[in-house]
Amino acid sequence: xxxxxxxxxxxxxxxxxxxxxxxxxxxxxxxxxxxxxxxxxxxxxxxxxxxxxxxxxxxxxxxxxxxxxxxxxxxxxxxxxxxxxxxxxxxxxxxxxxxxxxxxxxxxxxxxxxxxxxxxxxxxxxxxxxxxxxxxxxxxxxxxxxxxxxxxxxxxxxxxxxxxxxxxxxxxxxxxxxxxxxxxxxxxxxxxxxxxxxxxxxxxxxxxxxxxxxxxxxxxxxxxxxxxxxxxxxxxxxxxxxxxxxxxxxxxxxxxxxxxxxxxxxxxxxxxxxxxxxxxxxxxxxxxxxxxxxxxxxxxxxxxxxxxxxx
Numbered sequence: 001x002x003x004x005x006x007x008x009x010x011x012x013x014x015x016x017x018x019x020x021x022x023x024x025x026x027x028x029x030x031x032x033x034x035x036x037x038x039x040x041x042x043x044x045x046x047x048x049x050x051x052x053x054x055x056x057x058x059x060x061x062x063x064x065x066x067x068x069x070x071x072x073x074x075x076x077x078x079x080x081x082x083x084x085x086x087x088x089x090x091x092x093x094x095x096x097x098x099x100x101x102x103x104x105x106x107x108x109x110x111x112x113x114x115x116x117x118x119x120x121x122x123x124x125x126x127x128x129x130x131x132x133x134x135x136x137x138x139x140x141x142x143x144x145x146x147x148x149x150x151x152x153x154x155x156x157x158x159x160x161x162x163x164x165x166x167x168x169x170x171x172x173x174x175x176x177x178x179x180x181x182x183x184x185x186x187x188x189x190x191x192x193x194x195x196x197x198x199x200x201x202x203x204x205x206x207x208x209x210x211x212x213x214x215x216x217x218x219x220x221x222x223x224x225x226x227x228x229x230x231x232x233x234x235x236x237x238x239x240x241x242x243x244x245x246x247x248x249x250x251x252x253x254x255x256x257x258x259x260x261x262x263x264x265x266x267x268x269x270x271x272x273x274x275x276x277x278x279x280x281x282x283x284x285x286x287x288x289x290x291x292x293x294x295x296x297x298x299x300x301x302x303x304x305x306x307x308x309x310x311x
Contacts, residue, residue: 002311003100004291007060009049012299015292020062023096023104025075030107032087033072036120036285036308037064037098039294040127046093047295055094063291064097064309065090067105068113068122078107086113088270090126090261098123099291101311111266114273114280121282122270124156124306127259129269129278131240132161135257136168140212140236144169149205151196151227152216153189154180156306157240159281161214162187167277173207187279198223205230215239221246228252282306 001022006014025031043063045051071085081087089109091097096104113122135157136142148165150158153174165172166188174189181192191207209232218241219227225245228237236253237244244254272278283305286294290309297303 001101002288003062004064004288004309005060005062006047009047009052011048012292012296014047015295017289017291020100022102025073025078025104027076028078028107029075029104030071030078030081030087030110031073031075032067032069032089032098032103032105034067034069034098034101034103034311035086036068036123036310038066038123038127039291039298039303039307039309040065041298042093042127043097044295044298057094062096062098062100062103064099064103065093066123066126067091067098067103068119068125069098069103070119072102075107081107081110086119087111088113088122088126088266089263090130090259090266092261099288099309101288106261109261109263111263111270114270116274116276117280120285120308120310121280122273123308124280124282125269125273126261126266128156128306129160130262130265131157131257131259132164133265133269134259134262135214135238135240136161136165136212139238139255139257140214140253142168142170142212145171146211147171147173147207147209147232148212148214149208149210149227149230150174150189150214150216151219152176153184153192155216156281158216159184159187160278161216162189163278166190167272170212171207173205173210183281198226203229209233209235211235213237215242217241228254282308284308285310 154176243256
């Protein structure tokens with residue numbers, strides 16, 4: 001089968017499009033025929049060798065932690081799934097991924113794919129959708145009527161977080177580039193801010209204080225401290241890149257979110273997609289053979305948004 005693979009750590013030049021042996025499912029696994037996988041920043045981090053202490057992968061490695069596809073074969077002791085079922089999953093980050101024609105997946109990670117979007121596009125849901133859900137509701141415990149600042153809402157996680165927070169009847173303030181403002185308002189943001197002046201004294205953000213600040217971008221220690229300062233007493237600062245200030249005040253809850261696979265949560269997100277309550281945004285679709293170009297575009301800051309790779 002055709003697959004994307006790298007044999008050493010490095011830049012996009014280490015990505016090859018190669019022929020490898022199709023895997024066979026072991027007990028508790030299913031073999032999926034891949035309809036699509038999506039590029040995530042963690043793919044670049046693993047490829048560059050920056051996450052070796054977190055994810056102990058074996059080289060050569062096939063990237064792609066998101067998958068949408070159909071069940072092609074079942075391992076022993078797999079129940080509830082049949083060959084031909086359309087599914088989505090967040091795959092283990094230390095195993096070979098879905099940038100291939102076929103991939104193995106733990107049966108327990110699967111959820112039925114949404115029926116209202118093309119199957120390949122459904123690969124844009126698992127990692128970023130679960131990240132948004134776990135940050136807002138598991139960690140921050142967001143409730144109706146609360147206020148949330150989503151910093152960097154123009155990206156994939158931010159789009160889902162905006163929609164999920166708004167559907168929970170929270171009041172959303174989103175920061176994003178001007179070109180994303182209308183889209184975020186349509187996704188449920190009550191307020192959109194295109195610039196935060198971290199140098200302002202005293203530091204403030206319109207509509208502060210917030211019950212929850214979800215920071216989706218890399219910020220300096222000083223900027224992180226500033227964002228944490230606009231969290232209300234007893235509120236939450238949650239980050240994907242930073243875990244919060246080095247010395248948070250006593251009434252501030254801080255945590256960095258590390259997404260995990262959860263098939264029940266993923267199934268709930270799928271249900272929201274099919275109910276028209278959650279929009280799946282896809283910026284580009286590329287052939288699997290162009291994976292190196294996608295990695296290069298990300299490294300250069302030119303990736304237009306959520307990109308699907310299609311075998």
